[in-house]
Amino acid sequence: MYPPPFEYIAPDTIEEALQIVAQYGDDCKVLSGGMSLIPLMKLRFASPEVIVDINRIQGLDYLNEEGGGLRVGALVRYRTLVRSDLLKQRYQCAADCAPQVADPVVRNRGTLVGSLCHADPQGDWGAVMLAMNGSVIARSAANGDREIPVDQFIVGPFQNSLNPGEIGVEARIPNQGERSFGKYLKLERKVGDFATAGVAVSIGWTGGSISHAGIALTGVGAANIKATSAESVLMGSSLNQGTIEEAARQAASSCDPKSDHRGSGEYKREIVRVFTVRALSAAAGLRAA
Amino acid sequence: MQVKQVSVTVNGETYTTEIEPRLLLTHFIREVLGLTGTHMGCDTTSCGCCTVLLDGLPIKSCTYFAVMADGHEVMTVEGMALASELHPVQQGFHEEHGLQCGFCTPGMMLVSKALLDENPNPTEDEIRWAISGNLCRCTGYQNIVKAVKWAAHKINSEPAAYRR
Numbered sequence: 001m002y003p004p005p006f007e008y009i010a011p012d013t014i015e016e017a018l019q020i021v022a023q024y025g026d027d028c029k030v031l032s033g034g035m036s037l038i039p040l041m042k043l044r045f046a047s048p049e050v051i052v053d054i055n056r057i058q059g060l061d062y063l064n065e066e067g068g069g070l071r072v073g074a075l076v077r078y079r080t081l082v083r084s085d086l087l088k089q090r091y092q093c094a095a096d097c098a099p100q101v102a103d104p105v106v107r108n109r110g111t112l113v114g115s116l117c118h119a120d121p122q123g124d125w126g127a128v129m130l131a132m133n134g135s136v137i138a139r140s141a142a143n144g145d146r147e148i149p150v151d152q153f154i155v156g157p158f159q160n161s162l163n164p165g166e167i168g169v170e171a172r173i174p175n176q177g178e179r180s181f182g183k184y185l186k187l188e189r190k191v192g193d194f195a196t197a198g199v200a201v202s203i204g205w206t207g208g209s210i211s212h213a214g215i216a217l218t219g220v221g222a223a224n225i226k227a228t229s230a231e232s233v234l235m236g237s238s239l240n241q242g243t244i245e246e247a248a249r250q251a252a253s254s255c256d257p258k259s260d261h262r263g264s265g266e267y268k269r270e271i272v273r274v275f276t277v278r279a280l281s282a283a284a285g286l287r288a289a
Numbered sequence: 290m291q292v293k294q295v296s297v298t299v300n301g302e303t304y305t306t307e308i309e310p311r312l313l314l315t316h317f318i319r320e321v322l323g324l325t326g327t328h329m330g331c332d333t334t335s336c337g338c339c340t341v342l343l344d345g346l347p348i349k350s351c352t353y354f355a356v357m358a359d360g361h362e363v364m365t366v367e368g369m370a371l372a373s374e375l376h377p378v379q380q381g382f383h384e385e386h387g388l389q390c391g392f393c394t395p396g397m398m399l400v401s402k403a404l405l406d407e408n409p410n411p412t413e414d415e416i417r418w419a420i421s422g423n424l425c426r427c428t429g430y431q432n433i434v435k436a437v438k439w440a441a442h443k444i445n446s447e448p449a450a451y452r453r
Contacts, residue, residue, distance in 0.1 A: 001332065007291050008310030008356050031357075038352045039334050042313075051310065053357060079346075103422030105337055105347045105400065191421040192335060 003041035010053040014169065017054050018141040022165035024050045030167055031055070032074060033110040035102065036118040060169065070094075070173040074114070078107035091173055093182025093202040093214070097128045100184060103192040117168045119154045119223065122194040126154050126224030128184060129171065131200035131214030137170040138162050147172070157222050177204020177212050181283040185275040186218070189262065195219040196262040197271040199251070201279035203234070210234050215247065215276060220255035220268050227251040230276065239284035248276035295359040299324070300368025310356045314348075315339045317355035318365055326366040326395045330424075337423035340396030341365050347400045347422070366395035369402065377443040377451055378402045378436070387436030389427035396423045401437045409445055411437070 011017045021028060028050035031037055040046040054060065060075040063084060070091050072081075078101055081087055087095035101124050102110060115125045116136055128134075129150040136153045139145050140163065148161060155161050162168060176182070186198040198218030204211050213234035215227040230250035237243055257268035296305040299322060308317060318327045318341065327350060330338040339351040342364040369376040378401045381387065388394040397420060404411055404419040411419065416437045417430070425433065444451040 002313055002316070003311045005290050005309060005311055008293060008354070010356075010359075034352060034354075034357075035334065038354070041311075042332065042352075051354075055357065103337075104419055105340060105349055105422035106334065106352075108346045108348055109353075 001042055001044075003038075003044065004047050006041075006048060007050045008053065009050065010056050012056055012058075014054070014057050014060070014139070014167070015141070017052055017057065018139060018165070018167060020050070020052050021167055022141050024052075025164045028052055030114075030117070032114040033077065035106050035110040036115065036120065054167070065090075069175050072112050072171040072173070074111060074167075074169050076112060078102070078110045078112070079104075081112065082107060090180070091132070091176065091182065092180065093132055093176075093184055093200050094128050094173060096182055097124050097184035097186075097200065100124065100186045100188075106192070113168045113171050116150065116153065116171060117160050117162065119156070119158050119160045120194075121157050121221060121223050122219045123224065124184065124186060124195060124198055124200075124218055126150065127198055127200040127216040127218040128202075129173070130216035130224055130226040131202045132173045132176060132182070133212070133214060134171060134173040136160075136168050137172065138166040139169045140166045145169070151226055154223050159223075176202055178206055180204040180212070183279040183282055185279055187271050187275070194262075197255075197257065197268040197275070199272055199275035199279055201276070201283065203239070203280070203283045209236050209238060211236075215251055217251065217255050217272055219262075220257035220272055222256070225254055225256075227254040227276075229254060234280075239280055244277055244280040244284065247280060248273045251276040293356045293359075295356055297355065297358045297360075298362045300364060308355055310354055312355045314341070314350035314353040314355045314358055314363075317358075318350060318363070321355075324365050324367050328392055328395065330392070335424065336393070337396045337400070338393050340399050340423060342399050342403055345403065345406065347396075347403050349422075364399065366398060369398060371451075376402065377440040378405065380443065381436035381438075381440035382433075385432050385435040385439050387428065387433045393423055393425045393427075397425065397433055401433075401440065404437070405441055405444060410441060413438075 029048040031053045060073040062073040081098040182202040187196040195218045200216045202214040213231040215230045217225040230247040233247040252273035257265040259265045292307045328338040330336040334352045341350045
């Protein structure tokens with residue numbers, strides 16, 4: 001339907017936004033793309049008293065590699081990520097995920113940082129960021145910037161670890177290795193649906209062996225899951241049928257899927273196993289070539 | 290109750306009025322401006338029949354507050370036609386029978402226009418991908434795709450007339 005009344009403030013600078021957020025605390029929510037927040041407000045699952053619209057703030061839409069890793073400003077839309085050659089060349093897991101999030105119209109508005117702050121367990125970007133060892137930069141008027149690794153940022157369903165007065169201003173993804181491969185496999189009932197189950201894989205090689213192994217899951221737990229036991233099968237090793245199948249088994253046993261209208265728990269667990277095999281097999285194909 | 294003054298340019302005309310922040314852009318377009326070509330469908334940001342162009346890009350107007358459009362430009366289906374004829378996309382939907390009930394059609398046509406503005410020669414795959422945020426319960430999408438191809442051909446054969 002439509003939300004109950006709220007106060008709306010659209011500051012022109014991040015400093016103003018930070019002061020407003022510090023002033024109103026839990027009574028306010030930050031609005032960027034709105035593709036998760038506004039639907040919740042229309043269903044009245046969320047009724048913030050104050051909305052701080054950050055879309056007018058200049059200089060938050062940067063996408064670059066300053067400092068050696070990828071830096072994604074808070075107002076970078078999925079649309080930009082889909083079209084980014086930089087992502088396709090060097091941050092493949094993210095590039096593979098971008099066109100699979102929601103639908104093209106939603107992708108004109110939705111933002112990566114906003115999605116991470118929203119922390120939906122069925123959010124695709126949480127898995128990508130966990131697989132790529134990404135982080136979020138939180139800024140406050142009182143304390144400046146702090147960098148929060150994603151596995152400490154998303155702490156539960158729809159729960160992030162921002163302190164009162166903080167706004168997520170940037171997402172960072174480190175360089176994945178001198179040679180890297182990334183994939184995001186998402187099973188959805190139709191275009192635009194949430195994932196029945198999703199697997200994000202990012203592998204980096206230095207010299208002949210794997211120096212970075214990231215495997216993370218969507219929609220099969222209370223939050224996105226980093227499949228650390230699967231990752232440790234691969235670290236320092238190589239991709240072969242044995243390691244791939246063992247990593248896939250570990251990934252499947254790492255998840256805790258619920259049976260619902262998208263499928264049974266066993267079905268989703270099997271999807272995780274199959275997708276992990278497929279993604280790692282694709283990575284092995286690249287390395288062999 | 291807070292009201293905000295907004296100035297929104299819709300189909301080339303600027304409207305300045307006071308509205309509640311919670312007023313959805315779809316309701317602003319339909320009820321404040323009386324332009325009922327933009328439809329309300331699923332209410333869950335899924336179906337796309339509320340699609341309008343915001344500064345040339347398709348958005349789902351049901352998931353956007355009208356106050357956010359202050360200072361921006363909106364195109365609805367009522368603004369698609371050219372001075373003396375329908376837009377080639379509209380002509381294509383007529384020529385290729387790209388609609389039955391017509392409920393999804395305004396959104397489909399606006400998304401198609403935005404696609405052709407960015408990519409004048411889309412493949413069938415690119416068309417289907419571009420409309421994948423808009424649901425149609427009647428046509429099975431086949432004639433919608435044909436309509437967009439017809440429009441692309443028309444625009445490309447007379448670019449001076451239709452590129453704007």
